[in-house]
Amino acid sequence: MTIKLAWRNIWRNKRRTLITISAIAFSVFFAAFAISFNKGVFDAMIDGAVRQYFGYAQIHGNGYWEEKSIDNSLDFTETLKTLPQHVEGVEAVVPRIETFALAAAEDRSTGVLAIGIDPAKEQDITQIADKIIEGNYFNSPSENGVIAAAGLVNKLGLQLNDTLILLSQGYRGVNSAGKYPIKGIFQIGLPDLNKSLLYLPLETAAHFLGAEGRVTTLVLKIPNQESIPAAVAGVQAYLPDMEQYELMDWKELMPELVETRQLKEGGNYIFIAILYLLISFAIFGTILMMTKERSYEFGVLTAIGMRRGKLFSIVWLETIIVAMVGAIVGILMSVPLVYYLKINPITIEMMGEEAAAAYEKFGLQGNLPAAFEWNIFFTQALIIFLITSVLALYPLFTIMRLKPVEAMRS
Numbered sequence: 044m045t046i047k048l049a050w051r052n053i054w055r056n057k058r059r060t061l062i063t064i065s066a067i068a069f070s071v072f073f074a075a076f077a078i079s080f081n082k083g084v085f086d087a088m089i090d091g092a093v094r095q096y097f098g099y100a101q102i103h104g105n106g107y108w109e110e111k112s113i114d115n116s117l118d119f120t121e122t123l124k125t126l127p128q129h130v131e132g133v134e135a136v137v138p139r140i141e142t143f144a145l146a147a148a149e150d151r152s153t154g155v156l157a158i159g160i161d162p163a164k165e166q167d168i169t170q171i172a173d174k175i176i177e178g179n180y181f182n183s184p185s186e187n188g189v190i191a192a193a194g195l196v197n198k199l200g201l202q203l204n205d206t207l208i209l210l211s212q213g214y215r216g217v218n219s220a221g222k223y224p225i226k227g228i229f230q231i232g233l234p235d236l237n238k239s240l241l242y243l244p245l246e247t248a249a250h251f252l253g254a255e256g257r258v259t260t261l262v263l264k265i266p267n268q269e270s271i272p273a274a275v276a277g278v279q280a281y282l283p284d285m286e287q288y289e290l291m292d293w294k295e296l297m298p299e300l301v302e303t304r305q306l307k308e309g310g311n312y313i314f315i316a317i318l319y320l321l322i323s324f325a326i327f328g329t330i331l332m333m334t335k336e337r338s339y340e341f342g343v344l345t346a347i348g349m350r351r352g353k354l355f356s357i358v359w360l361e362t363i364i365v366a367m368v369g370a371i372v373g374i375l376m377s378v379p380l381v382y383y384l385k386i387n388p389i390t391i392e393m394m395g396e397e398a399a400a401a402y403e404k405f406g407l408q409g410n411l412p413a414a415f416e417w418n419i420f421f422t423q424a425l426i427i428f429l430i431t432s433v434l435a436l437y438p439l440f441t442i443m444r445l446k447p448v449e450a451m452r453s
Contacts, residue, residue, distance in 0.1 A: 071423045072373040076377050078311065140245060157242075158241070184245045186244045187224075191229075208222045213254065
């Protein structure tokens with residue numbers, strides 16, 4: 044009965060009710076769309092960076108990430124090799140031996156990041172073979188040759204099958220030098236790495252650096268972001284002496300991406316907060332007018348014996364119904380659009396050159412999908428409910444102070 048009465052009351056002034064519902068609906072629509080789109084873009088950025096190079100988590104020797112020295116490399120023991128068999132959430136361990144080197148060809152030279160990889164395991168996490176645009180991928184960990192990024196090859200003026208000379212400092216200070224044919228050229232979406240990255244087979248790189256049996260980085264293959272905490276905790280519990288290791292997830296590996304996300308989300312939340320602040324004024328205006336217009340009605344109902352708590356519950360319910368109808372309409376408007384942008388994402392080319400360059404810096408190419416998650420939509424409805432519930436306390440204050448005779452005279 045109370046719900047039926049409240050429903051009838053809100054349509055006594057159809058125009059005001061429809062304006063309020065429309066304002067709430069568009070607020071929910073814009074908020075849900077903005078949050079879904081931004082979350083989708085940053086999730087794509089993270090996944091892109093993970094697939095391109097970093098992985099969701101890495102293990103290094105203690106102090107390696109700060110100094111990036113081959114002397115802080117690890118002995119690739121059976122304990123580390125068998126991590127996937129003992130730690131739930133770790134599907135594979137991908138070994139790398141990384142060093143900075145000078146790459147030279149005829150009269151040109153440049154600094155490079157040279158990485159020794161196990162071809163099969165590296166392909167399992169970064170799919171580097173799929174990014175080769177010329178030549179071929181490695182066939183074995185001991186093959187003599189390199190595959191180089193397209194930007195690096197262009198910088199040195201080289202082509203497929205040309206010889207590249209590498210100079211570096213190896214393990215424990217030994218001088219390292221070698222020349223290797225370019226067996227393949229690949230293209231990745233991280234511009235900086237695309238101008239400075241090359242891969243060698245793991246055993247070839249270890250021989251080049253005089254670091255046989257050692258690695259600088261172990262990339263942990265973890266199925267998704269949600270599995271990271273459990274996998275990291277499992278690794279920490281399994282390894283006998285964590286003091287000799289540093290275990291880092293993607294947030295520690297890519298702090299600039301985390302900061303960019305926080306900055307973008309902060310601006311987004313400010314926009315949404317302003318939007319909901321404006322809607323709060325609209326809702327409060329509706330409540331205020333409704334309360335003032337019905338003073339005579341409230342006075343009569345109170346005079347004939349209706350309990351003030353009962354009267355407030357009806358008014359509160361009217362306000363909540365208007366807000367929830369608006370929120371539901373907003374959700375129904377945003378769901379199809381967000382789902383469409385998940386299936387048919389916006390392309391980077393549509394964002395303009397400056398935006399495209401900013402996104403490509405973090406390895407995002409091609410598409411900008413929206414995140415379709417029901418909790419995003421339900422959160423907007425919850426926010427509207429909380430705002431309305433607080434604002435609806437105004438009628439309670441008015442009704443509790445109501446003097447029936449004065450109200451009927453007004």
